[in-house]
Amino acid sequence: MKQLLDFAFAQLTVCQKNNVTLTTLQIMAKGLQVSFAELLAGGKKVPEWAHRLDDNAIRKRLARIIDFERQRRTLHRYEMAELIGVAEATFTKLERASGNISVDTIAAIAKALKLNPATFLFSEKIPPTADLAVFDKVER
Known part of the structure; x- marks a missing residue:
């Protein structure tokens, strides 16, 4: 399994120039029978x-992280868009958790915010989404 994850992560690294999206990653994770998070974190x-x-859920989490970091840094939306290197229209999509975000964009956001690109989406600093709390209640 570790070899499969390493291979998949290597493919993602190569494919980043082709803008692999979250939707594509989800399909890859399902095909490899690993969690989306495992694939996105590259084995971390x-x-x-x-x-x-x-x-x-990753889109929603990314939106929460961007909002958290923007407020923490006391930046206006246009300033945050500039900091992470995207157009304001793209920032609005990120903030609304809409659109099909590429791995390149996620990596660029992490780099701009000086966060670990493999694990920042899963940081305990931002609690799990409310969706998971509902899921946990239903599962029990």
Whole structure:
């Protein structure tokens, strides 16, 4: 399994120039029978709750992280867009957790915010999404 993850992560690294999207990653994870988080983190350890995230939950999480970091840094939206290197229209999509975000964009956001690109989406600093809390209640 570790070899498959390493191979998949290597493919993602090569494919980044082709803008692999979250939707494509979800398909890859399903095909490899690993969690979306495992594939996205490139084999780095992630919290147990992260293994239940799908591409939609990742978009929501990224939106929460961007908002958290923008408020923490007391930046206006246009300043945050500039900091992470995207157009304001793209920032609005990120903020609304809409659109099909590429791995390149996620990596660029992490780099601009000086966060670990493999694990920042799964940071305990931002609690798991409310969606997971609902999922946990239904599962019990």
